[in-house]
Each structure stands twice: as C-alpha cells, then as structure tokens.
Amino acid sequence: MTPITEVEGRRLALSNLDKVLYPATGTTKGEVLHYYATTVTGPLLAQLRDRPVSFLRYPDGPEGPCFFTKNPPPGTPSWVRTAPVPHRGDEAAEQVVLTDLASLMWAANLVVEFHTPQWRAGTPGVADRMVFDLDPGAPATAVECCAVALWLRERLAADDLLACPKTSGSKGLHLLVPLEPTASDRVSAYAKGLAVEAEQALPELVVHRMRRSLRPGRVFVDFSQNAAAKTTATPYTLRARPEPTVSAPLTWAEIENCRTPAELVLLAGDMAARLADHGDLLAPLADPDRARPLPRGDSRRG
Template identity: 80%
Template sequence: MTPITEVEGRRLSLSNLDKVLYPATGTTKGEVLHYYAATASGVLLPQLRDRPVSFLRYPDGPDGQLFFTKNPPPGTPSWVHRTPVPHRESEPSEQVVVQDLASLMWAANLVVEFHTPQWRAETPAVADRLVFDLDPGAPATVVECCRVALWLRERLADDGLDAYGKTSGSKGLHLLVPITPTDSAAVSAYAKGLAVRAERELADLVVHRMRRALRPGKVFVDFSQNAAAKTTATPYTLRARAEPSVSAPVTWTEIEQCRSPGELVFLAGDMAGRLDRHGDLLAPLNEPGRGRPIPDTA
C-alpha cells in the first residue's frame, strides 16, 4: 500500500520508501525524501523558487535508467506551479516551478536531480547570476579545480563581482556570481572572455574548449551554462552518483586548503552538520541588491 502523507495541506502519495537507491551506502528512497524534507528544504527552496526546473530522473538509482526532462512529468498535480517559457526548437513551452515544500516533496518522490537556469521565470533569458562549471579531466581532480576557482575569484573581484563556490556533486566545482539582471547572451560573452583569459594565463592547467581530446590533466572552464537554454545542478540537490552526493556549498577556506579530492565530497548525511556550522553559504545569491553589473564586453 502506498503511504499517503499531507504536506502543507496537499496530499501526496510517497512510493517505495524502502527501495535502495544508492547500493554503495544502502541509502533508501525514504532517506532521500527525509534529506529533502528535513535537511535541505529550507535552503534548497530559495534556490528553486521562481526558476523553471529541469529534472534528471533516476527512479531505479544511479545504476538504472537516467533520463532528462523539462516537460512537466505525466501525472503532475494541478496545484504544482507551471510557467510558460520561450518556445525553442525541441524544447517545451511550459515547465514546472517548485515554489513550496509540497511541490518539492512531490518532485523528490520522482527521484530527481534538480537543474535550474541562471534566470527567473518572470524574466526569461535575463540572468541574475553567472556560473562557471569547473570540470577536471583525469588525472586532474577537484584539487586543480580549486586552483582555477581561486584565480577566477580574483579576476571577478577585479570587476567588482563576488563569487560563491559549491561542489558539483560529481567531480568538479561550480562558481556562482550574483549579478544585476543582464541579457544571457551578454553574460555568456563575459564568461567566455574570462575562460579564454584563464586558458591563456594558466595554459598548463586550463582549457576553455569542450573537445575531450584537449582535457586530460586540465580543468575545463565551462562558461556555456550561462546560455539561456542551459541549466546547472541546483545547490543542495542530490546527484545520481554511486553515493548520495550533494551539490554542496563550500567556503573559500575549504577551497584554498583542499589538497585531496575526498575533502570536497559531501553526502546527504553530512549536510545537517554543515548547515549547523556554516548556515546557508549561498543565501547572498538571493539577497536583494547583492548583484553587481558585469563589465561591458561590447
């Protein structure tokens, strides 16, 4: 029998709570839902709110079928908010927006990673944050990503911009920068310029092009996720990895002191303690007036 629970006045059917989703740690679906409800909801919802959500679904765990969807999944309740998005070839005209705890738990029950764009639903393709995805090519690791992140932090600061770090929840590191609302194309151009400069000044460490043949031993500075059609793993989402890893905010001290990849791996069970110690490290991203203008690249 499928358990029925009530969340903020909404009735939800939560299925297969004893199903093991992460065999490496024995983590069950019930524990995943508990992470989202009890640990992450207060900090994840502000990152999801007002942004159209894309889902990477992995209902049988990370070793099962994975599929990415932007369309509202079949059976989406009528009370889950949807927003129209600009029509693009092969993309939906409507997406889910997770605005409250009930919607979060409905989505988490589908077993998903949450991915969001850099813009809000009311201003499509007008970004209020900039992102760099630092992706290491073996044998490089997140340790090398940290070196690149520190370089980028300094360059961004030179331009009057504040950067905040989080793990990707996979191998790399993400930098997020609050900005004044700016056309996504202009943000992409600025981010590309910094990525090209990073490759020029850190030639032994950085590549800005996506070709995999260029990437062994280097950090790919992916600026492309600033494009209006692209999304990035939302802060605090679980990832479809061998273990229930989290795309977790990190301090600059942790980035500066990182000497081995395991130092920046955080699982669902680690997050309550981190939130107790650090609070929401990414709260400034949503503070009114925190964003700063990016330099004109024209």
C-alpha cells in the same frame, strides 16, 4: 499499499520508501525524501524559487536508467505551479516551478536531480547569476579545480563581482556569481572572455574549449551553461552518483586548503552539520545588495 501523506494541506502518495537507491551506502528512498523534507528545505527552495526546473530522473537509482525531462511529468498535480518557458523561436512550453515543501516533496518522490537556469520564470533569458562549471580532465581532479577557482575569484573581484563556490556533486566545482539582471547572451560573452583569460594565465592548467583531446590533465572552464537554454545542477540537489553526493556550497577556506579530491565529496548525511556550522553559504545569491552589473565592454572579450 502506497502511503498517503499530507504535506502543507496537500495529499501525496509517497512510494517505495524502503527501496535502496544508493547501494554503496544503503541509502533508501525514504532517507532521500527525509533529506529534502527536513535538512535542506529552506535553502533549496530559495534556490528553486521562481526558476523553471528540469529533472534528471533515476527512479531505480544511479545504476538504473536515467532520463532528462523539462516537461511536467505525467500525473503532475494541478496544484504544482508551472510557467511558460520559451523553447524554439516564439514557441513556449510549460515547466514546473517548485514553490513550497509540498511541491518539493512531490518532485523528490519521482527521484530526481534538480537543474535550473540562471534566470527566473518571469524574465526568461535575463540572468540574475552567472555560472562557471570547472570540470577536471583526468588525471586532474577537484584539487586542480580549486586552483582555477581561486584564480577566477580574484579575476571576478577585480570586476567587483562576488564568486560563491559549490561542488558539482560529481568531479568538479561550480562558481556562482550574483548579477544585476543581464541578458544571457551578454553574460555568456563575459564568461567566455574570462575562460579565455584563465587559459592564457594558466596554460598548463586550464582549457576553455570543450574538445576532449585538449582536456587530459587540465580543467575545462565551461562557460556554456550561461546560455539561456542551459541549466546547472541546483545547489543542494542530490546527484545520480554511486553515493548520495550533494551539489554542496563550500567555504573559500575549504577550497584554499584542499589537498585531496575526497575532501570535497559531500554526502546527504553531511549537510545538517554543515548548515548548522555555516548557514546557507549561497544566501548572497538571493541578496539584491550583493548583485553587481557586468563591466562595460565585456561583450568584446574572447
């Protein structure tokens, strides 16, 4: 029988708790739910707050079928919040917005990666953050991503913008930047301009175009996730990888001192100690006093 658990007054059926989802570490679904219920609840909900969530579902583990969905899954409880999100033209479709521990645990029971846009549900297409996805092309690794991240940090600082780093949970890094509310197309234009500048400053290390033939040995600075229709792996989400890797916040000291890619592979079991040591390194993203406007004239960049 599927156990019924009460979470914050909501009854949830949590299924297959002994099922091994990550064979490389033997991590079970019950351990995954425990991670979300006890280790990262607060900081993860802060990142999910008021953002429509898309799910990458991998119910049989990362080696099984994976599928991406923006629509509320069949059987979504009536108490799970949804919000209308523009999709094509004037059409809108409902997407889930996770607001509390009960809805987070309902979603985690589906075995998902959480992905969110750079804007909030009430203001679609008006971003309050910017993202750069640093994706290494072999033989480049996360070590090369760190060098690019450091260049971008200084370039953003020159425009009075704060960069907050995290791992992607896969091979690369993400940089998140708190912004005063700004139209997504304007953010995209600015981000593209910086990607072009990075390639000009570091031509042996950086590429700003997606073309695969350009990427071996370089870091692709992907600015495209700033488009209103795009999403990025939410901080603290587990990823569908062989091990339970986390898209985990980093300190700049970790990036400055990184010598091997393994140093930036962070697992679910690492996060309690990291939160105890560092707190929520991405708290500035939710602090309106840290948000800044984009510089004027950025739309002409790139």
